[in-house]
Amino acid sequence: MRSVSIIGVGQSPVGELWDRSAREIAYTAVSAAMSDAGIETADALFVGNMLSGSLLDQEHLATLVAGYCGLYGIEAAKVEAACASGAAALRFGVMAVASGFHDVVIVLGLEKMTDTVGKDTTAGLATASDAEYEALHGVSFVGLNALVMQRYMHEYDVPIDAFAGFSINAHRNGANNPYAMFQSPISLKSYVNAPVIATPINMMDSSPVCDGAAAVVLVPTERVRQFTTGHHWGSVRVLAGASANDTLAVHDRRDPLFLQAAQISAEKAYAQAGIRPQDVDFFELHDAFTIMSALSLEATGFAKRGEGWRMAHPEAIGINGELPISTMGGLKSRGHPVGATGVYQIVEAVLQLSERAGANQVRNARLGMTQNIGGSGATIITHILAA
Amino acid sequence: MRSVSIIGVGQSPVGELWDRSAREIAYTAVSAAMSDAGIETADALFVGNMLSGSLLDQEHLATLVAGYCGLYGIEAAKVEAACASGAAALRFGVMAVASGFHDVVIVLGLEKMTDTVGKDTTAGLATASDAEYEALHGVSFVGLNALVMQRYMHEYDVPIDAFAGFSINAHRNGANNPYAMFQSPISLKSYVNAPVIATPINMMDSSPVCDGAAAVVLVPTERVRQFTTGHHWGSVRVLAGASANDTLAVHDRRDPLFLQAAQISAEKAYAQAGIRPQDVDFFELHDAFTIMSALSLEATGFAKRGEGWRMAHPEAIGINGELPISTMGGLKSRGHPVGATGVYQIVEAVLQLSERAGANQVRNARLGMTQNIGGSGATIITHILAA
DSSP: OOOEEEEEEEEOOOBOOTTSOHHHHHHHHHHHHHHHHTOSOOSEEEEEOSSHHHHHSOOOHHHHHHHHTTOOSSEEEEEEBTBTHHHHHHHHHHHHHHHTSOSOEEEEEEEOOSSOTTOOHHHHHHTTSOTTTTGGGTOOHHHHHHHHHHHHHHHHTOOGGGGHHHHHHHHHHHTTOTTOSOOSOOOHHHHHTSOEEETTEETTTBOOOOBEEEEEEEEEGGGHHHHSOTTOOOOEEEEEEEEEEOOSSGGGOSOTTSOHHHHHHHHHHHHHHTOOGGGOSEEEOOOSBHHHHHHHHHHTTSSOTTOGGGGOSHHHHSTTSSSOBSTTOHHHHTOOOHHHHHHHHHHHHHHHHTTOOGGGOOTTOOEEEEEEEETTTTEEEEEEEEO | OOOEEEEEEEEOOOBOOTTSOHHHHHHHHHHHHHHHHTOSOOSEEEEEOSSHHHHHSOOOHHHHHHHHTTOOSSEEEEEEBTBTHHHHHHHHHHHHHHHTSOSOEEEEEEEOOSSOTTOOHHHHHHTTSOTTTTGGGTOOHHHHHHHHHHHHHHHHTOOGGGGHHHHHHHHHHHTTOTTOSOOSOOOHHHHHTSOEEETTEETTTBOOOOBEEEEEEEEEGGGHHHHSOTTOOOOEEEEEEEEEEOOSSGGGOSOTTSOHHHHHHHHHHHHHHTOOGGGOSEEEOOOSBHHHHHHHHHHTTSSOTTOGGGGOSHHHHSTTSSSOBSTTOHHHHTOOOHHHHHHHHHHHHHHHHTTOOGGGOOTTOOEEEEEEEETTTTEEEEEEEEO
16 A cells, blocks of 8 residues: 655635635635645545535536536546545545555545525534434434533533633634634633523534635655655655444434544554554544534543543643644634535644644644544544654 | 455345335345345445435435444445446445455445435436536536437437437346336337437436445455355456546537547546457446437447447347447436446446346456446546456
């Protein structure tokens, strides 16, 4: 298997981009990544996206985007795994290069969730859950996460404001990210006073509905030197990647408070990379809701069962903390354009590992981990990148 | 790169399966393929599907199906490339095995297009075209193909009934396929008298809206012997596979009467396999409309420009003809459950190459080619399989 490296990254701003259609947002990210990589064409374009069919009446998305970016005669396909679509597309990009089928692959994460005429974004997000056994009964996606959070608080006797530190950290970091949807810090007071969406999840526990696209360029590590001549910034290696599934419906899960798929995918990734959790310098986790941050930290070896919430303070997860998380704002502050999120995480990890993260630079970052979650923990994909 | 082989195939009947939900149809195909392969688990499940988001309000489909089939802790993702979704999923399955990431991969093609409450299947199919520049103006997918066919007939002075032989051949073969949606032969008279859908496309030029699922099991060729002991039927090698894109909108194409992407993907596949078109023993082409059969034959080296329609007779394309096509009924008679079609083609090619095609067996079939088309020629994927 050939080793795979990233030689270019690009992203669009995240937000309610009412003046731009999906293809234009995609072009912003793809052209930035191609320019960052110094390439003018590619062998393949794989697009992580969840909702273009439901919200935009547009399938065949990868071929549409490829053409809009001027790429013809190449391989193009869309990859969907709910909110883990971005990392799922990266997995295929890595396989395409690792196998030797392609030498230059662009992986794009793309989502347009706002300004969708006559469509219901909440109903769209519910398609990540089981349509016949969950969504049919009217439970929304935030509702499912609220049930999990409620149970967690009950089981481990955790007060609601114990989660505030995750959101405060995310916004503190997002304030320095020019691509973030929210670039203002928040306080404990604003967390506590935030309106409740689905008890106990409040507005500050929850990532926003938004639009965005992020892209990376992959090449075989053995060919990196050909591409990174002159003023090129260098490259970052994809050291490991693994995906695992669990039951789609939360009610089918043996233990709804443990992310089995996170544990499996993280352990596979650690084994591939030959590292232990404590070797990771920062962790871009899937903080779609604060409860998911706690559960992810527990399942991947950074906290004991029921104690992930105890890490919600700067000494643990801040930029200069023990394990920096959501270093560019995470899903909460940078935003969560669902199918794009997994690729934003990769882009941000690459910025950290190439010392291009600006004010949020994690010092001496050599190993970065990302984790992208689809549904309420049903598809979990972990990647480990190395400077 | 590791060579990849198919050791199991399975399919559900194709039709209006009103009594079965998508997951049940999927289970039929997956369990049949696993049983045919003699395996009890897998490392990954990739699902080619186009319309589950639009028509079933169900994304996250691969994880749903994996769980319903009892497969947990594995990699699962859905792949979408309009009507080429099935072959696109196979591409990723092959890459996963070829790269060494996985040893046993199930590739499923799945579509549920009928009995979709409150949804519009015609609008769903139009999502394969450009939503903002084609579908928005009200042109349906069959309408786009009708424009191409009209132009072809004008440009090359071809009478409408010249295409009848494609449909007659498909139905003749489908009559012997127990999984086919239509198992009755048709006559020239029934073709000529068929109601017109979009001039000049009539009901007999067009493949049906239907449900179905097909699956294959992939392993590295070097490990085939471990799996094919005892009464196992053997294996078929995936000799080559390539995908190419063209403009999504037909009106953007330099020449709407030439399938550029078919030519590119076929030539790449021939080169990978080290063969010429005349070495192919049969060809499962994408006869969603008769015009696509003609264009596909022209672009892949079997007929000259403007002369593909001349092959629409038994001596050319029948089971005992020069180049048998649609040997188990093709999209026209077996049916066209869009995201599943590409995998049905592979399953049928494997049946031919393992001498399990029954009454439709192509004699001495050693090399089979399949071609799956997304949109009106915007994504075209060619595979070559070897006995």
